Amino acid sequence: MNKYIKQIDCADYQALSEQAAQFTAGLLKAKPDARLGLPTGGTPTGMYKRLKSMDLDFSKCHTFNLDEYIGLPAADERSYRFFMQSRLFNHINLPAENIHFLNGAAKEPEKECERYDGELYRHGPLSLQILGMGFNGHIGFNEPSDSFIPQSHIQPLSASTIKANSRFFKEEKEVPRHALTMGMAPIMQAQKILLLICGEEKCALLESALEGPVTPRLPVSLLLLHPDVTILKCAKSQNAL
Template identity: 45%
Template sequence: MILHKFKNQADLDRAAADLIISAVRAKPNAVLGMATGGTPVGLYQEIVKSYQQGLVSFKEAKTFNLDEYVGLPITHPESYRAFMQRNLFDHIDIRAENTHVPNGNAADIDGEGRRYDEMLYQQGPVDLQLLGIGHNGHIGFNEPDSHLSRFTHKVTLKAETREANKRFFNSLDEVPTHAITMGMGSILHAKAILLVVKGMEKAEILDRTLNGPITTEIPASLLQTHPRVIVMTDCDVEYKVSHS
């Protein structure tokens, strides 16, 4: 892992956006893994600025989102499809058919997971996967558990995850109880991973991700097994590299 620390979120957003933009400029048909939530909003804004300045084109790029709520209409403002359209896709030149988000309203969610994995297999691997991290160490919606699924699957959201996402809804009752998410195997198959972590309230879980034991009880800790992870954060943490 490579750890980059920033004094403020504005500098972090710019650096993260520049990394994604550089990947696309180096490989115009790059496959990008995208994330949602509060963490990537600022860096998506920086990407849009660079596109508007003519510094990058996404015409040949493809994107695969990590996850989507189950049972939430895509027209709902808090669906992850709506989030991506609002924060990024509607403001750049990416082709609609090249943007992929799991279908949380599929009649057969298990079948949808298989379909999504097949697309990933055919069009991937992902060149650069953007990730955030949950307060409990979840990646995508891979929640802490005694075991983790390798492939795209339906998951029951932990109470703490629903509570954290309540700020995007009118009440906790409106927060979906289930989601469909890429599995950890699919995520770790990416050629490179960019983990963005914001806010000192996530310093402890980031420290456990970087330096703690690898355990399914902290899904993010599995990133230690990947050969190319770049961490960008404004948290005051250190990466204690072992030389044993």
């Protein structure tokens, strides 16, 4: 295992969320103009709840979210943009112009990916990339495949991802089959990575990934090559939604 990977076992989901929030807050206080890479989904929900209550100054920082469903506009309550607005952005002093997001409703998704990569490039490496992990080892919507894709791209979603994310929709058939996702290059170029893992199944998969080898069949394994990774994990599943 990479000697630069630090693992912290948390007693429960609340403790994991608290430590994740404190980690992020510490970085933001030390670097007010930090560039934060942010995830969505169930795991970071508790962290966002804690962050919005901490009276932090977000006025100089920029945020870059990992992904968005294709076909869902920002105002759709099932979109990741709506998720972030309702759980964090609407409650902090983060300027709207400092929020960077893939537009799932873009008429030309390929050009939207190019636009987003341009924003990432202009602002420089992320100060901190916060990640969750899917049940198949995906990070962002970088699904298991034959190769790592460095740039933002259109990603067909796997059956396991669609099933896992169906809890956010009325029916599984409503889950979009494609998404836009940040590629692996900006994730790996981040100065620090904070990985949040919750539940026995994901903890077991993480343990396997950390044993190597690095393979695109298990995207999270690429973190073995990063020089500054902190993993917060708890075996108990969260009840945060």
